Every structure is written in structure tokens, then in C-alpha cells.
Amino acid sequence: MAGNNRAVVIGGGLGGLSAAIHLAIAGHRVTLVEQNDTLGGKANHRQWEGYQFDTGPSLVTMPFVLRELFQKAGRRLEDYLDLMPVKPACRYYFADGVCFDAPGSVEGMREAIAQTFPGEEAGFDRFMAYGKRLWEVSGPAFLFNPMEASTLFKINPFKGLAGLAALKPETLQASLKRFFKDPHLLQLFSRYATYNGSDPARCPATFNVIAYVEMAFGSWHIRGGIYRLVLALAKLADELGVEIRTDSPVEAVDFSSDGKAVTGVALSRGMTLPVRRVVINADAVTALCGPLMARHPKAARWRETWAPREVSGSGYVLLLAVGKRFPELLCHNIFFCENYEREFREIFGDARPLGDPTVYISVPCKIDDTQAPAGGEAWFVLVNAPSLDRFSGWPADYPGFLVKRLQALVPGFSHADVQWSTPFGPPFLRDNYAAWQGSIYGPASNSTKAAFFRVRNRGPVKGLSFAGGSAHPGGGIPLVLTSGRLAAQ
Numbered sequence: 420m421a422g423n424n425r426a427v428v429i430g431g432g433l434g435g436l437s438a439a440i441h442l443a444i445a446g447h448r449v450t451l452v453e454q455n456d457t458l459g460g461k462a463n464h465r466q467w468e469g470y471q472f473d474t475g476p477s478l479v480t481m482p483f484v485l486r487e488l489f490q491k492a493g494r495r496l497e498d499y500l501d502l503m504p505v506k507p508a509c510r511y512y513f514a515d516g517v518c519f520d521a522p523g524s525v526e527g528m529r530e531a532i533a534q535t536f537p538g539e540e541a542g543f544d545r546f547m548a549y550g551k552r553l554w555e556v557s558g559p560a561f562l563f564n565p566m567e568a569s570t571l572f573k574i575n576p577f578k579g580l581a582g583l584a585a586l587k588p589e590t591l592q593a594s595l596k597r598f599f600k601d602p603h604l605l606q607l608f609s610r611y612a613t614y615n616g617s618d619p620a621r622c623p624a625t626f627n628v629i630a631y632v633e634m635a636f637g638s639w640h641i642r643g644g645i646y647r648l649v650l651a652l653a654k655l656a657d658e659l660g661v662e663i664r665t666d667s668p669v670e671a672v673d674f675s676s677d678g679k680a681v682t683g684v685a686l687s688r689g690m691t692l693p694v695r696r697v698v699i700n701a702d703a704v705t706a707l708c709g710p711l712m713a714r715h716p717k718a719a720r721w722r723e724t725w726a727p728r729e730v731s732g733s734g735y736v737l738l739l740a741v742g743k744r745f746p747e748l749l750c751h752n753i754f755f756c757e758n759y760e761r762e763f764r765e766i767f768g769d770a771r772p773l774g775d776p777t778v779y780i781s782v783p784c785k786i787d788d789t790q791a792p793a794g795g796e797a798w799f800v801l802v803n804a805p806s807l808d809r810f811s812g813w814p815a816d817y818p819g820f821l822v823k824r825l826q827a828l829v830p831g832f833s834h835a836d837v838q839w840s841t842p843f844g845p846p847f848l849r850d851n852y853a854a855w856q857g858s859i860y861g862p863a864s865n866s867t868k869a870a871f872f873r874v875r876n877r878g879p880v881k882g883l884s885f886a887g888g889s890a891h892p893g894g895g896i897p898l899v900l901t902s903g904r905l906a907a908q
């Protein structure tokens with residue numbers, strides 16, 4: 420017989436850990452089951468001879484979401500994690516040779532724009548005012564509450580009206596032209612669409628809120644690596660009595676014969692956990708289309724609904740232990756491609772491994788000396804990539820191609836500097852974390868109504884809910900932590 424206050428969380432990603440913590444705070448007896456032998460899901464880590472690599476997130480935004488989570492449990496974030504500001508936030512190299520450091524604050528950015536792109540600062544002021552209005556309505560309406568009608572009543576009517584005026588049904592790319600003329604700034608601010616795997620030419624202008632949030636609330640690193648967040652959440656969950664079982668794949672969720680309620684969770688080693696409350700942190704679309712939900716009478720219908728939906732983009736990563744220091748690099752660096760439109764065509768249209776990708780290099784040892792041995796640097800190199808439904812035949816020499824690109828982009832870097840390297844791309848994300856079509860951010864947000872097309876936190880069956888990047892409110896650290904809270908509620 421399932422205990423009334425027992426709950427099972429399937430998946431130990433950030434959303435699953437958050438859901439487990441919130442359920443435990445609410446008095447449930449929680450078991451979290453993770454198929455891999457480590458927690459964290461896409462937010463994972465590797466190391467090689469003193470070189471430390473976060474394999475997923477390299478940037479923390481909206482730090483107040485992390486702080487609130489610890490506060491809810493009666494703890495202080497500072498007792499678990501050392502958050503460090505990343506300033507400058509990012510160094511941008513443009514294909515025509517222009518180099519621009521984004522300082523990491525609204526005021527700093529205004530000054531930097533005035534210096535490098537004179538005449539554009541007035542547009543930036545309007546852009547920030549518009550971003551603030553977006554934030555004031557999209558925060559309560561879309562991000563921090565369930566995607567349900569009752570949520571609309573939580574919006575401050577005055578801010579809401581101003582915000583709704585900002586919510587024009589236009590694309591992010593089109594909206595940017597109302598604020599900026601300089602092609603560098605248009606490219607720089609278009610890039611925020613990729614924070615959730617979107618196409619700037621199709622995703623809604625509301626995603627401009629991401630640029631605002633990053634500048635208003637800062638870019639952050641965690642001393643010791645972002646994986647420390649996973650360890651801290653696991654520690655907190657343990658302190659709250661959550662039972663964590665790694666190396667425990669779940670085969671399926673069991674339902675009552677009429678399909679109206681959850682009755683248990685079947686582990687793949689023949690054991691069943693009887694339970695009436697289940698949070699699925701495994702990718703929601705993979706769950707709805709695959710074995711996890713297959714025992715429900717409506718499984719075929721869910722598969723028909725979710726399998727054809729457009730998927731967000733993915734990423735291809737190269738971890739490099741480099742035996743040299745590179746003064747031209749900051750903690751975060753972007754080397755923009757020449758033709759951004761072609762880049763997004765190659766992700767979403769005529770899909771292929773990108774021929775001239777925009778290259779992101781995160782070098783956390785620039786601000787955190789725990790991340791690499793003296794005289795070396797641990798590089799996390801990320802380029803955009805199409806999801807597996809669009810392209811799956813990754814050539815074996817793609818890592819070699821990326822190293823050649825790095826030789827062309829990073830002054831002084833040569834293949835001979837590489838001491839150790841390992842690549843992974845969309846197939847790895849699918850095979851190791853059950854990411855639907857190997858995408859990082861689940862269903863695509865490439866339409867103006869995108870927010871309404873994510874999997875809702877409240878599942879279609881009593882006792883079932885979804886937490887994680889494919890569910891509301893979306894991917895990225897603060898949003899999946901929020902998703903865990905909403906799923907637990």
C-alpha cells in the first residue's frame with residue numbers, strides 16, 4: 420500500500436533535486452532515483468589531472484532563485500556555495516576584428532556601448548526600460564508560477580498593463596532593430612535566443628528579457644565549479660531526509676486500471692516502489708513518448724501529440740586541457756561567426772554540423788584557481804548544433820575541425836598545446852541523460868506562443884507532475900530549479 424506522504428522523483432537533474440527538496444520541506448517522505456551513477460544530469464563534470472570541467476552550465480543567472488531555495492529549507496546559500504560575480508561578463512570577438520567586453524551590469528554596458536558603438540546608447544536605454552517591463556510581467560506570468568489561468572491574477576495590474584504593451588507578437592530579431600542599428604549589437608543581443616536553444620528569427624521578442632536579466636542580476640560562477648551546486652543540493656536533500664538512489668533506472672510509471680491515478684514506479688531491476696505521488700524529472704517529452712509513460716491507456720495519444728513537436732537546438736562540446744595560459748581570453752568568450760543567419764539555417768533548416776560556428780569558450784580558471792593547474796587552462800568549448808531529428812551523422816573528425824577553428828580564432832593557440840581532450844554532442848546527451856532528440860532545452864520556443872507549448876508541471880494524471888527543462892518554465896539553472904518547486908507544489 421502506498422504511503423500517503425510518500426513521493427518518488429525520477430531523475431537527479433537540477434529540477435529533480437529541487438523537486439525532492441521542496442517535497443521534503445512540505446513533509447513528504449521522498450525517494451529520488453537516478454539512472455546514472457552521478458547526480459546532476461546535463462549539469463555534470465569531468466576532471467583530468469587537476470583540470471576541472473563543468474560539462475553543462477558554465478554560467479549562473481538569477482542567483483536569487485538559488486538563494487530562495489536554500490531559504491525555504493531554513494538554510495543560507497552562503498553556508499553551501501560561494502557565488503562569484505563574473506566581471507566582465509563576456510568578451511565578444513566579431514568576425515571583422517572588433518572586440519567588445521560586456522562589463523556585466525546595466526550601467527557598465529551603457530558606458531561600454533557609448534565608447535565602442537557611439538550613438539547606440541540611447542537605444543540601449545530604451546532596450547533596458549523595455550526589458551524591465553518584460554521582466555515585470557513575464558516573471559510572475561510565465562516564469563515563477565504554473566502556466567495556469569490563476570497565474571494571471573498574480574500580476575500587478577499597473578506593471579502588468581505596461582508589460583503587456585511590451586509583449587508585442589514579434590520575433591526577437593525583428594524587435595532588436597527597433598533599438599539598435601549597429602550590426603555588432605544586433606548580433607550580440609540576438610545570441611540570447613540561444614540561451615534556450617532558439618532561433619532569433621522565429622522566437623518571441625519576450626526572450627529579450629534574458630539579456631535584461633543577465634545585466635540586471637549579473638553573471639555568476641560558483642567557486643570550485645558549477646557542479647558544486649549539484650553537490651550542495653544533494654547535501655541539502657540528504658539533510659532533509661531524501662533517500663537518493665543512483666544507478667537506479669526507472670522502467671515505467673504504473674497507473675490505476677482506469678488511468679486516473681499513479682500507483683507506483685517500476686525500477687528496471689524488477690522492483691516496484693508503491694507510491695501515489697511521482698515527479699518526473701527525466702526529459703518530459705522522452706517520458707511522454709517512451710517507456711516511462713507507456714503503461715498508461717493514453718500513452719499513444721501523448722506520443723502522437725509530443726513526438727512531432729519542433730525541438731530546440733543542441734550543442735557540441737569539446738573539453739580541452741590546455742598546457743598554457745592565454746591572456747587574451749576572459750572567463751567567458753564568444754567568437755562570433757561571420758554569417759549568423761547561415762548559422763541558424765544550419766541548426767534549424769538545412770541542418771548539418773556548423774561549418775563556421777560561433778564558438779563559446781569558458782575558462783573558469785581565469786577567476787577560480789581551483790579549475791586548472793598552474794600554467795594550464797581547462798577550456799569548455801561549445802558550439803551550436805542541430806537536434807538529432809534534424810541531423811544525426813556526426814563526422815568523427817568534427818573535434819579536429821573545431822581545434823583547427825580554435826587555432827584560427829585564439830591568438831597563440833596551437834594543437835600542440837592540447838594535453839587532453841574529449842568531445843560530446845547531441846547523441847551523448849540523448850544516450851546519457853535521455854534528452855529528447857539530444858536537444859538541450861526540449862520543445863522549441865520558435866513561435867510567439869512558445870511559452871504555452873511546454874509540458875505543464877501538473878501532469879495529466881492525479882499524483883503526477885513534471886520538473887525540468889522540457890517542462891514549464893523551461894531550461895537553464897534558475898528555471899529548472901523553479902520547475903522543481905512548481906512540480907512539488
Ligand SMILES: Cc1cc2nc3c(=O)[nH]c(=O)nc-3n(C[C@H](O)[C@H](O)[C@H](O)COP(=O)(O)OP(=O)(O)OC[C@H]3O[C@@H](n4cnc5c(N)ncnc54)[C@H](O)[C@@H]3O)c2cc1C
Pocket residue numbers: 429430431432433434435452453454455458459460461462474475476477478479480667668669670700701702711734736801851852853859886887888889893894895896897899
Ligand atoms: C552543454 C550545455 C551547456 C549549458 N549551459 C548552461 C548555462 O551556461 N547556464 C544554464 O543555466 N544552463 C545551461 N545549460 C542547461 C542546463 O544544464 C539544463 O537546463 C539543466 O541542467 C537541466 O536540468 P533538468 O532538471 O531538466 O534535468 P536533466 O539534466 O535533463 O536531468 C534529468 C535526469 O533524469 C535522469 N533520467 C532520465 N531517465 C531516467 C529514468 N528512466 N530513470 C532514472 N533517471 C532517469 C537522467 O539521467 C538525468 O540525470 C546547459 C546545458 C548543456 C548540456
